[in-house]
Amino acid sequence: MKQLSIVDLSGAIAVVALLALAPVLLNSNYFTGVLTVCVIYAIWAASWDFMSGLTGRENFGHSLFIGAGAYTAGFLATVWYANPWYSLPTAVVVAVAFSLIVGFPTLRLRGPYFALAMLSASAIMQRLCLIFWEYSGGEEGLYGLDPLIQSPLHYYWFVLAVLVAAVAILTALAQSHWGLLLRAIRGDEATCQAAGINVTFYKIASLTISAAFAGLGGALYAHYQLQVSPPLFSVVVSITVIIMVYVGGIGSIYGPALGAIMLTLLTELLRSFGEYRLWVYTLTLMLILFFLPNGLIAPLWRRLTERFR
Amino acid sequence: MLEILIYGAVSSAIYAMLAVGFTLIFGVARILNLAHGAFYALGAYAAYVFTSLLHWPLFIAAPLAVLSVALFGVLMERFLVRPLRYSQLAVLMITLSVSLAVEQGLFITFGSEYRNVPSFVAEKVSIGGVDIGGQRLLALIAGVLVLLLLWLFIQRTRLGAAILAVSQDPEAAQYMGIPTNRIFSVVMAISAGTAALAGVLVSPFLTVQPTMGLLPMVKAFAIVIVGGLGSIPGSILAALLLGYSETIVAYLISSSWTELVSLVAVVITLMIKPSGLLGRRAAF
Amino acid sequence: MKPFLKWLAAASILGLGISTQTALAQQPIRIGVPTAIQLQVGRDTQNAAKLAADEINAKGGVLGRKLEIVVADETENPEQGIAAIKKLTADDKADVLIGGYTSGVTLAQLPHISRAKTIYIGVGAASPAITAKVKGDYDNYKYIFRAFPINAAHQARALVDFINGKLKDDMKFTKIAIVGENAKWVQDLVPILKKGAIDGGSEVKLAEFFDTSTADFSPLFAKVKDSGAQYLIVILSHASSDVFVKQWHDAQVPIPIGGIDVKSQDADFFSRVGGKANSETVGMFAIRAPLTPKTIPFWDEFVKRYGTAPVYTGIGAYDAVYVYADAVARAKSTEADAVIKELEKTDHVGIAGKMVFDELHDVKTGPGLQNLLFVQWQPNGERVVVWPKEAATGKMIAPPWMSN
Numbered sequence: 001m002k003q004l005s006i007v008d009l010s011g012a013i014a015v016v017a018l019l020a021l022a023p024v025l026l027n028s029n030y031f032t033g034v035l036t037v038c039v040i041y042a043i044w045a046a047s048w049d050f051m052s053g054l055t056g057r058e059n060f061g062h063s064l065f066i067g068a069g070a071y072t073a074g075f076l077a078t079v080w081y082a083n084p085w086y087s088l089p090t091a092v093v094v095a096v097a098f099s100l101i102v103g104f105p106t107l108r109l110r111g112p113y114f115a116l117a118m119l120s121a122s123a124i125m126q127r128l129c130l131i132f133w134e135y136s137g138g139e140e141g142l143y144g145l146d147p148l149i150q151s152p153l154h155y156y157w158f159v160l161a162v163l164v165a166a167v168a169i170l171t172a173l174a175q176s177h178w179g180l181l182l183r184a185i186r187g188d189e190a191t192c193q194a195a196g197i198n199v200t201f202y203k204i205a206s207l208t209i210s211a212a213f214a215g216l217g218g219a220l221y222a223h224y225q226l227q228v229s230p231p232l233f234s235v236v237v238s239i240t241v242i243i244m245v246y247v248g249g250i251g252s253i254y255g256p257a258l259g260a261i262m263l264t265l266l267t268e269l270l271r272s273f274g275e276y277r278l279w280v281y282t283l284t285l286m287l288i289l290f291f292l293p294n295g296l297i298a299p300l301w302r303r304l305t306e307r308f309r
Numbered sequence: 310m311l312e313i314l315i316y317g318a319v320s321s322a323i324y325a326m327l328a329v330g331f332t333l334i335f336g337v338a339r340i341l342n343l344a345h346g347a348f349y350a351l352g353a354y355a356a357y358v359f360t361s362l363l364h365w366p367l368f369i370a371a372p373l374a375v376l377s378v379a380l381f382g383v384l385m386e387r388f389l390v391r392p393l394r395y396s397q398l399a400v401l402m403i404t405l406s407v408s409l410a411v412e413q414g415l416f417i418t419f420g421s422e423y424r425n426v427p428s429f430v431a432e433k434v435s436i437g438g439v440d441i442g443g444q445r446l447l448a449l450i451a452g453v454l455v456l457l458l459l460w461l462f463i464q465r466t467r468l469g470a471a472i473l474a475v476s477q478d479p480e481a482a483q484y485m486g487i488p489t490n491r492i493f494s495v496v497m498a499i500s501a502g503t504a505a506l507a508g509v510l511v512s513p514f515l516t517v518q519p520t521m522g523l524l525p526m527v528k529a530f531a532i533v534i535v536g537g538l539g540s541i542p543g544s545i546l547a548a549l550l551l552g553y554s555e556t557i558v559a560y561l562i563s564s565s566w567t568e569l570v571s572l573v574a575v576v577i578t579l580m581i582k583p584s585g586l587l588g589r590r591a592a593f
Numbered sequence: 594m595k596p597f598l599k600w601l602a603a604a605s606i607l608g609l610g611i612s613t614q615t616a617l618a619q620q621p622i623r624i625g626v627p628t629a630i631q632l633q634v635g636r637d638t639q640n641a642a643k644l645a646a647d648e649i650n651a652k653g654g655v656l657g658r659k660l661e662i663v664v665a666d667e668t669e670n671p672e673q674g675i676a677a678i679k680k681l682t683a684d685d686k687a688d689v690l691i692g693g694y695t696s697g698v699t700l701a702q703l704p705h706i707s708r709a710k711t712i713y714i715g716v717g718a719a720s721p722a723i724t725a726k727v728k729g730d731y732d733n734y735k736y737i738f739r740a741f742p743i744n745a746a747h748q749a750r751a752l753v754d755f756i757n758g759k760l761k762d763d764m765k766f767t768k769i770a771i772v773g774e775n776a777k778w779v780q781d782l783v784p785i786l787k788k789g790a791i792d793g794g795s796e797v798k799l800a801e802f803f804d805t806s807t808a809d810f811s812p813l814f815a816k817v818k819d820s821g822a823q824y825l826i827v828i829l830s831h832a833s834s835d836v837f838v839k840q841w842h843d844a845q846v847p848i849p850i851g852g853i854d855v856k857s858q859d860a861d862f863f864s865r866v867g868g869k870a871n872s873e874t875v876g877m878f879a880i881r882a883p884l885t886p887k888t889i890p891f892w893d894e895f896v897k898r899y900g901t902a903p904v905y906t907g908i909g910a911y912d913a914v915y916v917y918a919d920a921v922a923r924a925k926s927t928e929a930d931a932v933i934k935e936l937e938k939t940d941h942v943g944i945a946g947k948m949v950f951d952e953l954h955d956v957k958t959g960p961g962l963q964n965l966l967f968v969q970w971q972p973n974g975e976r977v978v979v980w981p982k983e984a985a986t987g988k989m990i991a992p993p994w995m996s997n
Contacts (some may be wrong), residue, residue, distance in 0.1 A: 442843030
């Protein structure tokens with residue numbers, strides 16, 4: 001793998017600086033809130049990309065880990081009244097546990113089978129939340145969480161810092177020997193196995209890492225929304241994340257993160273379209289799919305910076 | 310007991326109609342079509358427009374609804390899916406966006422209100438003391454007939470043989486002079502048409518609403534996995550299995566557990582025999 | 594600039610003779626409407642709020658300021674609901690929020706409303722949990738009011754009254770079954786209902802929840818039939834009332850149905866299901882009848898302007914705008930704390946009855962106040978009040994296939 005170039009690094013610094021300063025410049029609590037959601041989606045998209053983008057196993061049930069993290073935060077706050085800061089590490093642990101439980105039986109599956117197994121797993125969790133409403137809060141979910149940081153602006157910066165750390169760690173891993181192996185598995189699993197590589201270990205480990213960040217994002221989300229509810233487990237969340245990754249450019253990690261920010265901002269900006277909002281969003285998506293099959297952001301960045309390399 | 314038998318048969322027939330089209334287009338063209346639920350919804354809406362708004366007689370409205378959705382499917386395959394067939398994920402995404410676009414389009418045109426399609430058969434029928442709406446019985450009979458016709462078509466006609474050939478080995482079929490692209494169009498028309506027919510048949514006793522396609526599609530997906538992706542007999546068997554299990558669960562436990570049945574069935578299948586009941590393709 | 598305007602307003606109120614002309618230049622009072630705009634409940638919330646605001650503006654507004662409506666789509670999803678609240682409070686700087694439909698969304702919005710220190714008047718969601726915090730944590734949750742509808746616990750008591758008074762005493766139905774969608778407000782309601790019916794001397798043969806996405810009710814109907822119940826109480830809002838009623842009619846289930854069925858309150862429900870709602874009895878918060886002097890004029894004006902009869906959120910939103918405007922006029926300011934004090938004193942004759950808030954800021958129910966009327970769909974889509982007795986306009990009929 002090529003090393004991180006100066007161009008990439010300065011690009012990254014510029015984007016992060018812009019994201020950090022944007023709410024100060026616009027000075028609107030509403031916009032800070034929108035950006036916080038954008039950044040949390042970016043964490044989810046980047047974490048999805050690490051496992052699925054690299055190994056080529058499209059995870060249609062990422063919401064399982066997101067929901068597990070968020071509900072962990074919810075239970076800690078509403079049942080055990082724990083210090084809200086405990087929910088971040090606990091959410092990571094729970095999401096990892098979930099990834100191990102579903103990972104072992106499903107990761108040997110290929111293509112659509114893996115996608116569907118994950119999708120079913122997350123849908124089952126959503127159903128269970130509704131059926132056992134006495135414990136899970138049912139359709140309403142759990143509410144009454146405390147914010148981690150009172151000031152919305154400071155919380156936004158905290159979440160942004162988490163995103164930067166997540167993207168840095170995941171990119172470093174993806175560019176290491178490890179990432180190379182995952183890409184090799186994407187190319188030809190049987191050959192990797194024949195070469196003596198413990199394919200199962202690498203796949204499970206990458207799912208675990210992916211789940212850890214998704215769960216962390218879920219807990220951050222719960223402490224921002226101050227509530228958790230079953231839609232977090234829904235297929236719609238997973239699909240939204242996949243669309244963001246696709247638009248950002250699969251396999252590049254920073255691309256999906258930026259794709260998430262761009263699409264979330266777009267949905268908010270389209271608010272003025274009223275009931276035509278989702279329609280415009282869908283059509284935009286179709287155009288991107290059609291004319292930019294490799295996504296928008298990562299290919300664009302490579303194109304723009306080509307001559308500086 | 311008899312109630313479970315009859316109501317289970319009706320659900321199974323509707324599920325089978327949905328699942329067969331879904332598995333067919335995957336088996337033949339390797340398209341995992343997430344817009345399948347949209348076809349079902351469009352069929353129901355077409356029936357609504359033709360019968361309730363335009364007041365056309367049923368024997369014109371129903372076939373026309375099916376045909377127009379089949380045409381929609383063919384156009385979608387030709388212009389949206391075919392250029393992206395090099396990547397499975399791109400196909401997934403484009404069919405997904407078609408289904409979202411259809412859903413939003415229906416929202417904007419017809420609003421979120423439930424729409425009414427009058428029953429084709431208004432009478433109530435009693436079988437051994439079990440009361441069943443005539444429309445349901447019609448759905449059951451039509452479903453069985455359509456599946457039978459489809460089976461005859463694939464087994465007994467030249468076109469059917471070509472479809473089988475493409476599903477077994479598209480490249481070899483092309484070398485033999487079978488125009489695979491045209492076969493894809495035919496199969497997409499059949500797939501969209503059966504989904505739309507299911508939509509038309511259930512519209513009087515279920516409801517016509519923009520988001521109506523999502524759940525049936527998830528069910529179809531589940532059935533196809535349980536039966537084996539690409540296998541028509543497999544999906545019919547799985548449709549029976551799921552249709553009856555859901556009905557039994559609703560009777561013996563509670564209606565709120567029924568939605569869990571298909572999901573659990575999928576997970577169990579994938580863990581024990583991922584290729585499905587009658588699937589031959591390896592899943593890993 | 595602002596203190597200057599305030600001073601000017603104060604001056605004009607003191608009657609310095611320049612009253613309205615100067616005041617018109619003032620900023621309007623902004624009413625934020627968070628609601629599910631793709632649904633009828635949402636459209637009617639907007640429309641009714643606009644209607645009320647237009648009427649008030651035509652009379653010169655409040656404190657010389659015009660009312661202005663700003664809408665944000667909260668959908669039925671908590672994430673969008675929270676975003677809508679943030680937009681209305683932080684971006685649009687709304688002075689008050691009037692709206693809501695899904696209890697889950699409203700509950701998710703509560704902490705965000707409280708942090709924005711903006712008054713919220715709910716007109717759609719029925720879960721008692723929404724106003725429950727007003728008492729325990731007054732400082733943070735005093736902003737929350739519910740003007741409409743009466744909460745699920747009140748609805749349950751009204752339904753118990755219907756079961757004991759109408760079904761048991763009048764119709765001699767002592768065996769009932771209860772089915773409801775699996776949602777918070779129903780889960781709150783069913784235990785009260787069950788206890789009330791049993792205490793009243795009825796037998797509850799079956800109580801079952803079903804998923805809001807249920808599309809096939811035939812197993813449920815078969816179970817109800819096997820249970821030996823004589824009347825089926827149904828409680829649903831988000832699930833499909835249309836499907837429920839159609840399948841009940843098509844299978845000619847030999848048990849009459851009735852209860853709280855939000856979508857079958859719609860004026861076009863009867864025609865929408867092809868007349869298959871015939872003989873269903875529905876709990877309604879208001880109908881076109883002389884409930885108060887305002888009911889019929891409002892109803893007719895709404896129909897004239899928008900072409901359909903209002904659903905319950907419309908009635909609530911109309912009253913809520915008036916209640917808020919009156920409170921502002923009495924407080925002589927839009928400052929939240931002052932307005933809350935005045936809102937708490939509300940005694941307003943609304944569309945569905947007199948509107949008074951209890952110590953939880955929840956709308957009170959009872960004779961003369963808002964009430965649940967039990968209205969039966971009868972042939973040709975006529976709506977006949979069958980309970981309470983003093984409001985009844987006709988007799989309860991049996992389903993056509995049971996009447997001979």
